[in-house]
Amino acid sequence: MDPKTLHRRLGALALGVVIAAAVVVGTFVVLPRQDAHDAHTDYGYVYSGAKSSSVGFVRANLKDNSLLVLGSSEFSTPARLVPQVPAAIMGTHNYGVRLMLVGEAFDQCLWDTIALGAMANEGLPNNKVAVIVGLGQFTDGGLDNATFQTRFSRSLYRAFNANGRIPANLRERVRERLAQQGVDETTLRSASPSDPIDAVDATVFDAMDDLKLRNQLNDVRASGIPLAEGPVETPNWDALHEEALLDAERMSTNNDWGVEDAFYTSQLAPALESLAGARGGETYTSTPEYDDLNLFLSVCEACGISPMVVIQPSLGPYYDHIGISQQTRADAYEHIRSVVASHPTARLADFSDREYERYFMFDIVHFGWTGWIEAQKALYDFATEGA
Amino acid sequence: MARKKNKTIRMRYDAWLGSHPAMANVVIAASVAVALVGLFVFVTFSGFGASAEFIYNQF
Numbered sequence: 001m002d003p004k005t006l007h008r009r010l011g012a013l014a015l016g017v018v019i020a021a022a023v024v025v026g027t028f029v030v031l032p033r034q035d036a037h038d039a040h041t042d043y044g045y046v047y048s049g050a051k052s053s054s055v056g057f058v059r060a061n062l063k064d065n066s067l068l069v070l071g072s073s074e075f076s077t078p079a080r081l082v083p084q085v086p087a088a089i090m091g092t093h094n095y096g097v098r099l100m101l102v103g104e105a106f107d108q109c110l111w112d113t114i115a116l117g118a119m120a121n122e123g124l125p126n127n128k129v130a131v132i133v134g135l136g137q138f139t140d141g142g143l144d145n146a147t148f149q150t151r152f153s154r155s156l157y158r159a160f161n162a163n164g165r166i167p168a169n170l171r172e173r174v175r176e177r178l179a180q181q182g183v184d185e186t187t188l189r190s191a192s193p194s195d196p197i198d199a200v201d202a203t204v205f206d207a208m209d210d211l212k213l214r215n216q217l218n219d220v221r222a223s224g225i226p227l228a229e230g231p232v233e234t235p236n237w238d239a240l241h242e243e244a245l246l247d248a249e250r251m252s253t254n255n256d257w258g259v260e261d262a263f264y265t266s267q268l269a270p271a272l273e274s275l276a277g278a279r280g281g282e283t284y285t286s287t288p289e290y291d292d293l294n295l296f297l298s299v300c301e302a303c304g305i306s307p308m309v310v311i312q313p314s315l316g317p318y319y320d321h322i323g324i325s326q327q328t329r330a331d332a333y334e335h336i337r338s339v340v341a342s343h344p345t346a347r348l349a350d351f352s353d354r355e356y357e358r359y360f361m362f363d364i365v366h367f368g369w370t371g372w373i374e375a376q377k378a379l380y381d382f383a384t385e386g387a
Numbered sequence: 388m389a390r391k392k393n394k395t396i397r398m399r400y401d402a403w404l405g406s407h408p409a410m411a412n413v414v415i416a417a418s419v420a421v422a423l424v425g426l427f428v429f430v431t432f433s434g435f436g437a438s439a440e441f442i443y444n445q446f
Contacts (some may be wrong), residue, residue, distance in 0.1 A: 005408065012412035016419025023424050073441040105441035211431050 001339035028207075031214040032221075035060035038043055041224035044100040047075045048223070051151035052102045052218030054117050057217055066098045066125045067383040070112045071132035073105035074312060074366045077382035079303040081251070081260055082362050084244045084372040089235075090380070096232040097383040099376075106147050108137040109292035110177050113154075113299050117166050117174075118159035120303040126387060127305050130349075130379055131296065134312040136365050138332055140286040145182035152178070154187055158202075161192040165303050173295055194206065237377045241370055248359035248369035257317050260359035260368070267363070270375065280323030290339055297343040308347040309340045309383045310375060315364040316355030329355070349378035 001009075032055035037043060043051065043061050050056055062068070079088040086099050102115060112131050120129070137143070157178070161171065172335050175188060190201035217249030248258065255264040293309075300307040311333060319329060333352040340346045351374065354360045404411040 008408065008412055009415060012415040013419050015416040017423065019416065019420035020423030020427065023420075024427055076441065208431050215432055 019114075027211060029227070030213065032218070034210065034213055035216060035223065036217075037061055039062055039223070040229075041221075042091060042098065042227045043220060043224040043261070044098055045085075045091040045102065045225060046220050046223045047101070048216075048220045049104045050213055051220045052104055052107070052115065053155055054213045055121075055215060056157045057213075058100060058102060059121055059122075061152060062100055062125055063098050063381070064104065064125055065096055065387075066100050066131060067117075067128060067379060068100050068102060068119060068124055069130045069132065069379060070107070070115060071101065071103045072107045072137070072200075075103060076105065076131060076371075077362065077366055080374060081262075082367075082369055083161045083247050084240070084369050085374075086372065086376055087242065089226065089373070090376055092228055094228040094230055094232050095235050095380060097380050099379065103105070104151065106143060106151050108143055109133070109289055109296050110148075110181070111151055111153075112295040113174060113292065114153070114156050114160045115141065116296065116305065117163050117299050117303065118156045120300075120305050121159060121163040121165075123303075124305055126383070128308070129300065129305050130308045130310055130382060132310045132312050132375075133293065133336060134365055135284060135314045135332055138284045138287055138289045138336070139263060140283055142287040142289055143181070148181040151185065152181070152183055154191060154205060155213065157188075158191045158209075159207065163303065165300055167302055170295065170299055170302060177292065177295075180288070220263070235267075235377070235380060237373065240373050244369040244373050245359060251369075252359065257315060258361075258368075259315065259364070260362045263363045269320070272311050275322045277321075277323035282324045282328065284328060284335070285325075290335055293336065293339050294342070297340070299348050301345060306345050306347070307343075308378070309336070309377060310349040311336060311352045312365070312367060312371075312375070313351050313353075313355045313360065315361045318364045319355075326355075348381060349375070349382070351375070 003005065034054045037057065037060055042067065043057070059067075075086075077085050102119070102316075103112070107115075109131075116129055116131075116255050157174075160166070160174070171192075178188060179185075184287065185204070186201060188206050189198045191198040193202040206252050211224070251260055252258050254261045255268070257264075257268075259268065271329075296310075297307055314329065316326065316329075320326065330352075333350075336352075337348065338352065340348050351360070351371070354371070354374075357370070359369045360371040362371075
């Protein structure tokens with residue numbers, strides 16, 4: 001190939017790179033920023049991993065009377081199954097408290113620790129946070145690495161590391177746990193770059209994370225509900241509880257455990273026979289989750305945030321059936337309580353004694369009709385205390 | 388046999404590039420742009436690495 005042709009070919013190659021770069025830059029320009037939102041829309045009740053991973057979006061949507069609530073799959077329960085979910089109660093009334101639900105299925109205490117550290121960098125409304133925990137996250141062996149990595153958010157971890165109020169020993173502990181969960185060294189280093197190569201990685205990963213979230217947040221913006229405005233109402237929890245009982249009686253008719261009909265028919269009934277005694281070896285002791293809860297509460301203290309831990313019960317009759325004894329579960333709940341008690345600023349909303357209360361759960365692990373009413377009352381009382 | 392066939396294709400390709408220099412440059416530029424944009428879209432916007440769905444039987 002003669003030199004002139006070679007130069008032209010190289011020029012064409014360079015032009016291709018320039019065109020691709022223009023497309024990337026154009027994407028940055030076209031996609032709304034992470035913190036873009038409509039001021040009259042409430043996104044606090046939208047169940048979304050993108051929302052939960054975007055510090056910019058969450059912080060932009062926190063009001064003075066917001067309460068950050070960290071949790072997991074319980075936030076996914078739709079109002080058509082349980083009309084008492086937060087979106088349908090606190091989301092549709094101006095009770096003077098707005099919940100910002102953050103978390104998705106399989107988000108556990110390590111994820112909560114990172115999210116809290118990331119989002120509390122500049123404090124939180126009234127410097128309070130609530131976290132919902134359940135026995136499902138304390139099973140032996142802890143959360144497997146593959147599942148954890150589907151939920152790990154490098155963006156959150158980057159923001160966590162940028163929070164100067166978190167002391168070095170807690171940062172190091174989080175880093176160790178992430179390594180144990182299989183997060184690779186390049187990703188960890190890029191979240192707190194200490195040399196030029198890390199800085200280059202960080203720049204590229206930051207840009208990709210930002211674009212991915214900006215794209216996914218478009219769905220979140222489309223899922224918000226009208227912001228409940230007008231005069232502040234006082235919730236009538238007794239009336240809401242009575243209404244919840246009526247809904248539950250209507251939606252749980254085909255089983256003795258008080259779970260929702262369709263869940264019983266499609267998920268529970270077909271598996272009951274094979275599950276009898278199947279989990280008899282579970283101890284709820286061999287897991288890093290208790291230490292991670294302790295880590296979460298320590299990060300709260302370091303950031304000046306008062307936490308409330310909400311213990312979501314399991315469905316007692318089901319766990320008896322699969323062979324995890326009431327005593328084993330009671331020991332696990334007590335372990336959770338002892339971790340919370342070791343932090344003087346931490347509060348507890350303990351519903352572990354409601355395992356056998358009909359309609360408190362709508363399935364085996366998630367708050368149901370009366371359960372969500374009581375959980376929201378606890379959150380409301382916590383948020384308004386001292387306000 | 389396959390090698391001979393590949394050689395024929397290569398010769399035809401080189402001959403086409405030689406007789407259509409401007410078109411060849413356009414093809415090169417477009418190929419590079421499409422490849423890089425495709426990689427960018429896949430890495431940034433695909434569902435690769437999407438969240439896990441809640442599974443009851445793990446509990």
